Structure formats: structure tokens, C-alpha cells
Amino acid sequence: MNYETKTAEKLMAAENIGETKMQARDVRVSYGDTEALHGVNLDVRHNEVLALIGPSGCGKSTFLRCLNRMNDTIDICRISGEITLDGQNIYDRSIDPVQLRARVGMVFQKPNPFPKSIFDNVAYGPRIHGFTRDKEELRQIVETSLRRAGLWKEVHDRLDEPGTGLSGGQQQRLCIARAIAVNPEVILMDEPCSALDPIATALIEELIDEIKQSYTIVIVTHNMQQAARVSRRTAFFHLGNLVEVGETEQIFTNPGDQRTQDYITGRFG
Amino acid sequence: MTDTTPSSFTTHGLHTSAAAQARMRRRYAAERRFRLYGIAAIVAALGVLAVLLFTIVSQGYTAFVNTEIELEVYVDPADFSFEGTTPTSEEIGAGNYRNLLSSALQENLPDADAPGAARDLRGILSGQAYRQLRETLLADPSLIGQRVSMSFLASSDIDQAFKGNTPRDVPEERRRVSNLQYEWMDYLENQGQISTSFNSNLFTQADSRQPEQAGLWGAIVGSFYLMLVVAVLSIPLGVGAAIYLEEFAPKNRLTSFIEININNLAAVPSIIFGLLGLAVFIQVFGLPRSAPLVGGLALTLMTLPTIIIAARASLRSIPPSIREAAYGLGASKMQMVFHHVLPLALPGILTGSIIGLAQALGETAPLLMIGMNAFITSAPDSMFSPSTALPSQIYIWADSSERGFVERTSAGIMVLLGFLILMNATAIFLRKRFEKRW
Numbered sequence: 001m002n003y004e005t006k007t008a009e010k011l012m013a014a015e016n017i018g019e020t021k022m023q024a025r026d027v028r029v030s031y032g033d034t035e036a037l038h039g040v041n042l043d044v045r046h047n048e049v050l051a052l053i054g055p056s057g058c059g060k061s062t063f064l065r066c067l068n069r070m071n072d073t074i075d076i077c078r079i080s081g082e083i084t085l086d087g088q089n090i091y092d093r094s095i096d097p098v099q100l101r102a103r104v105g106m107v108f109q110k111p112n113p114f115p116k117s118i119f120d121n122v123a124y125g126p127r128i129h130g131f132t133r134d135k136e137e138l139r140q141i142v143e144t145s146l147r148r149a150g151l152w153k154e155v156h157d158r159l160d161e162p163g164t165g166l167s168g169g170q171q172q173r174l175c176i177a178r179a180i181a182v183n184p185e186v187i188l189m190d191e192p193c194s195a196l197d198p199i200a201t202a203l204i205e206e207l208i209d210e211i212k213q214s215y216t217i218v219i220v221t222h223n224m225q226q227a228a229r230v231s232r233r234t235a236f237f238h239l240g241n242l243v244e245v246g247e248t249e250q251i252f253t254n255p256g257d258q259r260t261q262d263y264i265t266g267r268f269g
Numbered sequence: 270m271t272d273t274t275p276s277s278f279t280t281h282g283l284h285t286s287a288a289a290q291a292r293m294r295r296r297y298a299a300e301r302r303f304r305l306y307g308i309a310a311i312v313a314a315l316g317v318l319a320v321l322l323f324t325i326v327s328q329g330y331t332a333f334v335n336t337e338i339e340l341e342v343y344v345d346p347a348d349f350s351f352e353g354t355t356p357t358s359e360e361i362g363a364g365n366y367r368n369l370l371s372s373a374l375q376e377n378l379p380d381a382d383a384p385g386a387a388r389d390l391r392g393i394l395s396g397q398a399y400r401q402l403r404e405t406l407l408a409d410p411s412l413i414g415q416r417v418s419m420s421f422l423a424s425s426d427i428d429q430a431f432k433g434n435t436p437r438d439v440p441e442e443r444r445r446v447s448n449l450q451y452e453w454m455d456y457l458e459n460q461g462q463i464s465t466s467f468n469s470n471l472f473t474q475a476d477s478r479q480p481e482q483a484g485l486w487g488a489i490v491g492s493f494y495l496m497l498v499v500a501v502l503s504i505p506l507g508v509g510a511a512i513y514l515e516e517f518a519p520k521n522r523l524t525s526f527i528e529i530n531i532n533n534l535a536a537v538p539s540i541i542f543g544l545l546g547l548a549v550f551i552q553v554f555g556l557p558r559s560a561p562l563v564g565g566l567a568l569t570l571m572t573l574p575t576i577i578i579a580a581r582a583s584l585r586s587i588p589p590s591i592r593e594a595a596y597g598l599g600a601s602k603m604q605m606v607f608h609h610v611l612p613l614a615l616p617g618i619l620t621g622s623i624i625g626l627a628q629a630l631g632e633t634a635p636l637l638m639i640g641m642n643a644f645i646t647s648a649p650d651s652m653f654s655p656s657t658a659l660p661s662q663i664y665i666w667a668d669s670s671e672r673g674f675v676e677r678t679s680a681g682i683m684v685l686l687g688f689l690i691l692m693n694a695t696a697i698f699l700r701k702r703f704e705k706r707w
């Protein structure tokens with residue numbers, strides 16, 4: 001399918017906020033003999049920003065990595081339960097995890113650009129999925145993606161320099177541009193700002209604000225203000241359980257659970 | 270003061286008291302001692318290396334030159350039997366060169382017709398001198414009947430004596446060069462007719478019974494074929510196996526069993542691989558003995574574990590974040606490995622492969638088992654023809670007590686070391702060239 005029409009469709013779909021995009025039912029994950037997630041039920045809605053918060057080690061990353069089957073790459077990891085994307089179980093035999101990861105993209109905690117040029121970093125996804133007809137179209141996608149990631153101005157005149165030569169914040173935005181270039185439906189972000197200074201963080205938050213029109217975003221964060229600023233709904237995890245999920249405002253002002261209250265007021269975690 | 274110093278944490282001056290200073294000094298002293306051990310170890314190692322290199326070079330450098338004697342030869346037509354007016358090549362080739370040269374020597378040397386001098390006279394020139402003269406005449410038949418001035422290769426005994434490798438001040442019966450021959454040498458030296466020049470035989474000839482005619486060319490060609498076989502087989506196989514085992518193989522009992530065995534194979538004495546080559550390639554498959562192909566196969570078996578282990582280590586050292594980045598964009602495993610991991614691991618893989626090849630180049634034991642230490646006087650013209658290799662040629666020469674072979678043994682070692690240094694330099698160059706930072 002054509003890149004632009006796909007994006008346009010997404011923009012139209014933005015009106016359908018509220019529909020369920022992904023659905024997790026009784027998701028249990030264990031690493032070897034220890035269970036890290038004890039049956040999580042959580043819905044991700046269409047074109048929303050969902051924040052996952054909770055103390056360290058509570059299973060946020062584990063849950064996030066279930067959503068694009070990234071945990072498949074860990075040998076000792078076992079997953080049960082059901083996760084659907086547009087109503088289809090992503091752990092079904094008929095689903096190809098490689099294709100799934102093109103639909104559910106990921107941005108990692110530590111910026112991890114490929115040791116290639118900035119252009120090649122962004123062009124890599126479109127190239128392997130082969131949805132560009134010619135060089136010009138590829139260049140167009142790279143430019144669009146970099147513009148959306150707010151990086152174009154800084155790098156447009158040095159696209160053939162290595163992506164690893166950028167600053168930490170620029171690298172993270174490059175990684176976001178790289179994820180966007182594949183044109184996924186859902187973007188998973190695992191603490192994307194944890195290695196960044198406040199200015200770079202603000203840039204990324206702006207960027208999330210910008211792109212949430214066209215993508216469903218799930219973001220893990222340790223920064224309460226960030227969750228409050230960028231997300232529409234927030235889910236609180238504790239010791240491998242989903243404690244509660246609700247409108248961000250409600251979670252932060254009027255949590256339903258004592259543990260959530262303790263966490264957001266900084267009593268533990 | 271020290272005995273009253275309290276050691277409780279709450280005391281002020283825990284890090285500034287005299288005791289603390291003393292602790293600090295002890296720490297620095299320990300550090301200095303450790304550095305000293307390190308330097309001593311390095312100095313000792315360098316010293317031993319220097320002694321080794323000095324011995325090899327001092328014994329072997331003279332092998333790179335050989336002694337030549339300039340003679341004026343009267344090419345007497347009487348020593349040929351011509352039928353027609355223009356001499357044919359067969360007729361020229363069948364000339365009595367021994368006679369031509371001994372007449373030339375007699376003419377050039379004083380006292381050459383003394384009784385008993387004939388034997389000494391024959392020991393002056395190398396057997397190659399006849400060939401040198403014949404080839405000159407074949408190239409230019411018009412020289413027949415003329416006086417030709419040429420440099421002829423001296424015999425090994427004269428060569429060694431002239432280069433000062435054999436002592437002169439011992440009783441005549443314990444020398445290989447007689448008093449008369451020494452007199453001739455002195456005479457020729459005064460006349461400026463004897464001199465040393467670059468020993469091209471060393472790099473153009475194969476082995477020979479005569480040290481002055483023996484060279485490394487056969488061994489170099491043999492080693493080249495060996496390396497060709499080893500490189501063509503072991504690098505693709507080894508790297509392929511490493512990629513499969515590291516990236517694709519399921520982690521189960523079978524693969525861990527294979528892994529343990531590869532590690533063990535790397536430690537198997539190389540002579541075992543030679544035995545295997547003898548038993549399997551020669552006796553079962555009937556491949557020819559002493560052939561570089563068989564040697565290469567045996568060395569391939571020996572090199573494979575080294576390459577597999579180095580390549581796996583190199584693949585494993587690629588940070589998982591790169592793999593995750595590729596997966597996260599929807600790359601398949603194959604794309605992840607071949608687009609990202611392999612290019613990054615390539616410098617390490619290349620280095621490991623070249624080190625493996627260098628190891629194979631210097632390996633001797635397996636070659637002895639499959640007969641690559643035979644006496645072979647011509648360079649191999651294919652993978653299947655009998656040949657020696659550099660290390661086995663050194664081994665053969667080292668067996669001989671003749672001074673001419675002793676210096677050639679050292680020269681052979683120097684040439685082998687030269688090739689090894691060249692390969693390691695290539696490894697370093699490739700690593701620098703392909704290295705990428707992230």
C-alpha cells in the first residue's frame with residue numbers, strides 16, 4: 001500500500017479515538033521459573049497516548065515488549081494469555097512476528113542508531129519492507145520522517161554522516177524518525193527520555209504530541225510529570241500486576257488504589 | 270600515634286590520619302610493585318625474543334648472498350662435435366662443459382696443474398656452473414670459439430669458506446676446503462674475481478642436494494597452494510558455521526554438545542589432524558601423498574575450530590541494542606544478521622581467520638604425517654603434485670649438518686617469519702579499515 005494514502009487513512013481514523021486498538025487478556029510472562037507478569041488485562045485505544053508507570057522491576061518493559069513480540073527474541077521468556085491487534089491475536093500461528101513489528105514499532109530506552117549514515121538509518125525500514133518505488137520516494141520518506149521527528153533542520157545538510165555521531169537527544173529523535181519511517185500503527189516507547197536532558201526531553205514530548213494524531217502510542221516513563229503531560233490515559237503497574245488504569249488526570253488527582261496514591265506521591269518506587 | 274588511632278567510622282579524620290596515609294602509601298606501593306612485575310615480564314620476553322631473532326639472523330643472513338667466481342672461458346670448439354656448419358641446440362647441449370670449465374680454471378689459477386690438484390679444482394665450482402655456461406651458449410651460439418667472461422656459482426664449500434662461515438685455522442684434514450683451495454681463493458680475491466652477490470637461487474629454485482643450489486621456491490609455491498586450500502575451505506565453512514551456531518541454531522543439548530566439541534577440537538594436537546589426513550584422505554579417498562591438496566585439507570580441519578571460535582566471539586560481542594533496533598523495525602532474523610551484525614563483526618572475523626591461516630602456514634606436524642617433507646627438487650605445478658611447504662622445508666634442512674644447509678634453515682625461518690608478519694599486518698590493516706564505532 002502506498003505510504004501517503006496509508007498515512008491519510010490513519011489521519012482519518014483519528015476520529016475513531018476510543019476504539020480498541022490492542023487488547024491484552026490475562027497476559028502472563030515468565031523468565032525461566034520466575035513469573036514477571038501475573039495476568040494483565042489492558043486495552044490500548046486507537047490513537048491515544050497510553051502511559052505505563054510503576055516502580056522499577058514491576059514489569060512495564062516486559063509488558064511493552066509483549067505488544068510487538070520482542071520477547072520472542074529472549075530464549076527463556078514464556079508468554080501466555082492473549083494479545084490482539086485490531087481484533088487479531090498476535091500470538092496466533094498465522095501472525096508473522098516480523099510483519100507484526102512493522103505494524104507495531106518500538107523506540108528503546110537507550111538511543112540505538114545503526115552505525116550507518118543518518119539517511120541509511122531512516123531508510124533502513126522502508127528498504128527492507130520494500131514499499132518505495134524509487135530513490136526519490138525513499139528520499140521523500142526519509143525527509144518526512146526526519147521532519148516529523150523534529151530533526152530535519154539539524155541534520156538536513158549532513159545526511160551521510162554517521163547517526164552515531166549525533167548527540168544523545170538527536171540520536172533518540174533519529175530512532176523515532178527511523179520508527180516512523182516504517183509507518184507503523186502503534187509505536188511503543190520504553191523510557192525514551194531517560195538518557196536525555198530537560199531540553200531534549202521537551203523536544204521529544206512535543207514530538208509525541210505532534211505525532212499522536214496519526215499513531216497509537218504506548219510509553220513507559222518514570223517521570224510523573226511526563227506521564228501527566230503527554231498521555232491521555234495512564235496504567236499503573238506494581239510487582240507484575242496492573243493495579244489500575246484510567247484517564248491520566250483521574251489517576252494523578254484521584255487514584256482508586258492506595259498503592260497508586262503512594263507511588264505518585266513518591267512514598268515508594 | 271598509630272596504635273591510638275580509632276578505626277570507628279564516626280571518627281573525624283578517617284581519611285586524613287597518619288594511619289590513613291600509611292594505608293594510602295601501601296596501596297601505592299602495591300601498585301608500583303605490580304607495574305614493576307609487568308615491566309620485568311615484558312623486558313624478559315623481549316630479551317628472549319631478541320636473542321632468538323639474533324641467533325636466527327646471525328646464522329642466516331649470509332644465505333641471502335652467494336659466492337660467484339668470474340672466469341674467462343675459452344669456448345673451444347674441440348669440446349663439441351658439430352656435423353653441419355651451423356651448430357644445432359642438441360649439439361651445443363651435448364658439449365663437454367666439464368672440460369671447458371676445468372681448462373678455464375687451470376688457465377686462471379696458479380699451480381692448478383700440480384699433482385693431486387685435479388680433485389681440488391673440481392671442488393671449486395658448483396654443478397650449476399655447467400648449466401650456466403650451457404645456457405649462455407644456447408642463447409648465443411656465436412660465442413663458440415671465442416673467449417667469454419662470466420660469473421659462475423661457487424661450490425657450497427667455497428661459498429661458506431669465502432663468507433667466513435667455516436673456520437680456516439683448523440688442521441687441513443678437518444676442513445672441507447684444502448690449503449690449495451684457500452690459496453686459490455686468496456689469489457682470486459686479489460684479482461677481484463671472487464665476490465658475493467644476491468642469492469637468487471634461494472627464491473627461484475626448489476630443494477637440492479647441493480646447498481648452493483637449494484632454494485625455497487618449491488616450498489613457497491607449496492605453502493601458497495596449502496593456504497589457498499585452507500582459505501577457500503575454512504573461511505566460508507568456519508564463518509558459516511559460526512553464524513549458524515551463534516545466531517540461528519536452537520540452544521539445546523545437541524548444539525551445546527557441538528559447541529563443547531569445537532572447543533575441544535581447537536586443543537587437539539595438530540599431529541592428530543595429520544594422522545587423520547593420512548588415514549582418510551590418502552588411504553580411504555586415495556588422494557596422492559605429499560600433495561598440497563591433502564595437506565590443505567588436514568590444515569583446514571585444524572584451522573576450522575580456530576576460525577569458528579574467533580568468529581563466534583566476534584558475533585557475540587555485537588551489542589544486543591543493535592539487534593533489537595533491527596528487530597524493532599521489522600527486520601527478519603536473516604536481515605538482522607546480514608545487514609547489521611555481520612558487517613560489525615567482520616573485522617573481528619577477518620582477524621580471526623587470518624590468524625587461523627597464519628597458524629596453518631607455520632604448522633609442520635600434520636605435513637610430516639602426509640609426506641610433505643619429501644625431497645622434491647621442483648616446484649609443484651598443481652595441487653596434486655608432490656611438494657614441500659615452508660615449515661617442512663625448514664624441517665628438512667634443519668636435519669642436515671652441512672653448513673650451507675644450516676644457514677639456509679635460518680634463512681627459511683626468516684622468510685616464514687616474513688610471511689607471518691605480512692599476514693598479521695594484513696589482519697591489523699583490515700581491522701582498522703573496516704572497524705566502525707558506535
Ligand SMILES: Nc1ncnc2c1ncn2[C@@H]1O[C@H](COP(=O)(O)OP(=O)(O)OP(=O)(O)O)[C@@H](O)[C@H]1O
Pocket residue numbers: 031036054055056057058059060061062063074
Ligand atoms: N531478560 C530477562 N531475563 C530474566 N529476567 C528478566 C529479564 N527481563 C526482565 N526480567 C525480570 O522481569 C521483571 C520485570 O522486569 P521489567 O524489565 O519488565 O521491569 P520494568 O518495570 O521495566 O523496570 P524498569 O522501570 O527498571 O525498567 C524483573 O524482575 C526482571 O528481573
Ligand SMILES: [Mg+2]
Pocket residue numbers: 060061062190
Ligand atoms: Mg524497563
